Structures are given as C-alpha cells and as structure tokens.
Amino acid sequence: MISYYLDLAWRSCRRSKALTVLVIALMGCGVATCMVTYAVFRATSADPIPWKSSQLFVPQIDNFGPTNNNAGEPPDLLSYADGIALLHAHQAQRQTLLYAVKLAVVPGDRQRQPFSEPADAVTGDFFAMFDAPFRHGGGWSAADDDQGAAVVVINGTLNQQLFGGANSVGREISLDTHLYRIVGVLDDWQPRPRIFDHASAWDAFGKPVQIFIPFRRAIDLHEAPAGNVICGARKDDPEVPDWGSFLHGECTWIAAWAELPTHADAARYLGYLHNFAAEQQRIGRFDWPPNVRLRSLRRWMEVERVVPKASALSLIVALSFLAICLLNVVGLMLARFMRRAPEIGVRRALGASRGAICRQFLVEAAAIGLAGGALGLLLTAVGMAAIGLVFEPQIAALAHLDTSLVVSTVALAVATTLIAGLYPTWRAAQVQPAWQLKSNG
Numbered sequence: 001m002i003s004y005y006l007d008l009a010w011r012s013c014r015r016s017k018a019l020t021v022l023v024i025a026l027m028g029c030g031v032a033t034c035m036v037t038y039a040v041f042r043a044t045s046a047d048p049i050p051w052k053s054s055q056l057f058v059p060q061i062d063n064f065g066p067t068n069n070n071a072g073e074p075p076d077l078l079s080y081a082d083g084i085a086l087l088h089a090h091q092a093q094r095q096t097l098l099y100a101v102k103l104a105v106v107p108g109d110r111q112r113q114p115f116s117e118p119a120d121a122v123t124g125d126f127f128a129m130f131d132a133p134f135r136h137g138g139g140w141s142a143a144d145d146d147q148g149a150a151v152v153v154i155n156g157t158l159n160q161q162l163f164g165g166a167n168s169v170g171r172e173i174s175l176d177t178h179l180y181r182i183v184g185v186l187d188d189w190q191p192r193p194r195i196f197d198h199a200s201a202w203d204a205f206g207k208p209v210q211i212f213i214p215f216r217r218a219i220d221l222h223e224a225p226a227g228n229v230i231c232g233a234r235k236d237d238p239e240v241p242d243w244g245s246f247l248h249g250e251c252t253w254i255a256a257w258a259e260l261p262t263h264a265d266a267a268r269y270l271g272y273l274h275n276f277a278a279e280q281q282r283i284g285r286f287d288w289p290p291n292v293r294l295r296s297l298r299r300w301m302e303v304e305r306v307v308p309k310a311s312a313l314s315l316i317v318a319l320s321f322l323a324i325c326l327l328n329v330v331g332l333m334l335a336r337f338m339r340r341a342p343e344i345g346v347r348r349a350l351g352a353s354r355g356a357i358c359r360q361f362l363v364e365a366a367a368i369g370l371a372g373g374a375l376g377l378l379l380t381a382v383g384m385a386a387i388g389l390v391f392e393p394q395i396a397a398l399a400h401l402d403t404s405l406v407v408s409t410v411a412l413a414v415a416t417t418l419i420a421g422l423y424p425t426w427r428a429a430q431v432q433p434a435w436q437l438k439s440n441g
Helices: 002-015 017-045 080-089 142-147 156-163 215-220 243-248 263-282 297-303 309-338 341-349 354-385 403-429 433-439
Strands: 056-061 094-106 115-122 134-137 151-154 172-175 178-186 211-214 255-259 292-296
Touching (some): 002 354, 056 263, 080 263, 094 215, 115 215, 142 215
Antiparallel strands (some): 094 172, 151 211
8 A cells, every 4th residue: 555655646736736845845944954053063062972971970070168168169179288188189090180281392304393382291090091002012101190100092093103103112202391201192082072171171072182191290390281261260269379379279270080980989079079069168168058060960060051052053043943944844735735635535535544544644745854864864965074164173173974864864864844734634534525526516
C-alpha cells in the first residue's frame, strides 16, 4: 500500500505544482535556518569532557567579603594563599591549580625569530584530570611539581612548528630565555569550549594553549599572570609593591579544579571548604561567615555564561521562524487536501476507511517533508559556508556539517511536515462521501 500511496502523492503533487513547491520551499528555509543556528549552539554549549564532567568541580572561597563580592557570590578565582592551602590539603582524588602566562618561544634555528605563545602554568594532575591525549611521552611527576622542575608539555601544533612533528620528548626548548626539557607532546588537544582556564584568561573558543609548565616553576620565576587579576576589592588591601607581597595579598588570579568521583566525595570536599573558611574567620583573616561554593563543570559553564549570547538568541529566533513556517505549511496543506474532497468522497464510497485516508495523506506529507529536507540540507550547507558573516571566526569555525547534522536536518523536515499535516489529514478523513457524491451528481 505504501507504493500505492506514494503514487497518489506524486499525482497530487503534479496537479498542485505551485502549492507543492511553496510547501517545500517553506520547510527547506525554516529547517535550514534552524539547523545552522543549532550547529553553532551545539558547538558552543557542548560538554568538553562529557564522560567525566560530573566528577570535575571548581572550588570558590570568598576572600573579599559581603561588601565587596558580586551579589554574595565568591570570586571566580582564588588567591595564592587559598589555592596553595587547598593543594596541600589533598582532599580530592586529583586537584590542580592553574594560571595563564605569556612565554617567548626561542626556536633552535637562529634564522627564525622568537615568538610569543599563550601558556598555562598547571600542577601535574591537570593532564589526567582532563584526559589530555598524549602523542608522545606524558605529564610530569609530583616530584617535578614540588621542585619546580624545568619541564614542559607542548601541544602537537607547536611540536610540528618546532620539530616537524617528530618525537621531541627529551629535547629542550627555550622559553623566556630559560631551557625546559620536553616530557610530553599532546595530540593536537583542542577541547572546545576550553572551560578549564576560561575564567583565568583565555577565550573559551580561541586558539588552543600550546605550552604547559609546572605551576611552581612559574611562581619561582615570577611569571606574571596574563589573565584576570582582581586586587583591591577589600579596602584594607595594601598596594602590591613586589612579587612576594602579590603572592601573600588577597588578589584572586588562580583557577582551581578538584576531581571528586562520587557525591560523597563532593559533599566531603564542600565541608572541607566550609571548615577552611571558618578557620580563616577564626584567625582573623576573614571577618565574615564562611562563603564558599563547589560547582560541577556543567554548572560552572552556566555560571560563567560560556555559551555566547548571540548563539542562544539566534537559536530562539530560528525556532520562532520555523514555527511560523510550520503554521503556514498547515494552511497550505489544508488547502491541498481539501481541494481533493471529491476524490476522497469517491474513495470512501468505494470502501476506503478513514484510517486508509489518514495513512494516504500522511505518506504524502512525509514525501513532501523528504523533499523539504533535501532542500533544507542544501541551504544548510550554504548557510554553514557563510556562517562567518554572522558569528565571530573562532565561533564559526566550530560548526561543521557532519553526519549527525545531515540526519537531523532531514529528520526535522519530515517530522515537522508530518506534524503540519496532522490537522489537514484529520479534516480530510472527516469528508462525508454522501455529501461529495451528491454535490458532484
């Protein structure tokens, strides 16, 4: 019967070419607009490590006080004193401190000019916490962390640039005139969004960081933070005349992460944060009650508003446009189907049931939806090519027309057309054969 219904649908489309083309065009445009904006929204809101994000948490401690914080919210980052205290407490399965720096890379080839690269100073657990994939070697040891060893992990892009992609583990690289021994090469690691250092410095969708050095090494070399540094939020904060005063002041500039595999671990860690803040109040450092937070990675993305407002707003507008297209398609399909009332009456008089009429017109709606999906797919490809005209280049570069988007585009077109065809189909099935035969008699 499906082939028979498809033949009837083809005959109907040939008789109503203008209405058919209009329905296909409406569905194609609506679906394409929706899918292009969805591709951007999907890319910008994606969980960078979905298999593990529920175990990764950001601790926050309010060292500014209720009169200087953001509507009761603790600072996004930690002071050096608080970060080091959390690190030495060992309350998590893994934990890392991180801050952004800028380093000058001096190539071994003297004919090449030095260049600046964004880098992150991290503790050794960082790579295992975020499942960073290594092409060669691995991260550094806890002993390297404690000693501030001159070791470095580089990304695959920089390894290609400096060493032609060869295994460079064991070789040396000059950073800010200091020699570092390469212990690991990442496999072109580009988590998007790059949430782990978003609050610290770098754009979550920008160029991936190419260099990672030990946190203690950066501190020992007085590597100044290249990212967000908030000082003076408390009125009693002194000026920061030197590096030592900066470290022991109340400036916030260090991102912290803790890996807590279970809910019990997270609850225990939150209790530790509360007790730590209470202790700071007891010794006179804080003169306010403990104000701490422990947020999961997904919750942190929401708080930091990682998803660009433009992508979320564009998706809402596109869905609204699709809804308008859907309403217009309902009217057009109702006109298509009701023009065939005499045909329906004859079929009913010859014994066709209302169920058979419904199946016939739903098959026709699905066939039109497939055609709309094909047009929508073509328009989606065009829209993806021109997406850089609307969104920033680093955002536009994330959106791709992959297999899942192709399937989603066609499925959305068919589904929406079927939905649009439900009411017209129901109306067509209500046609009374006696009335139609009498009016055509």
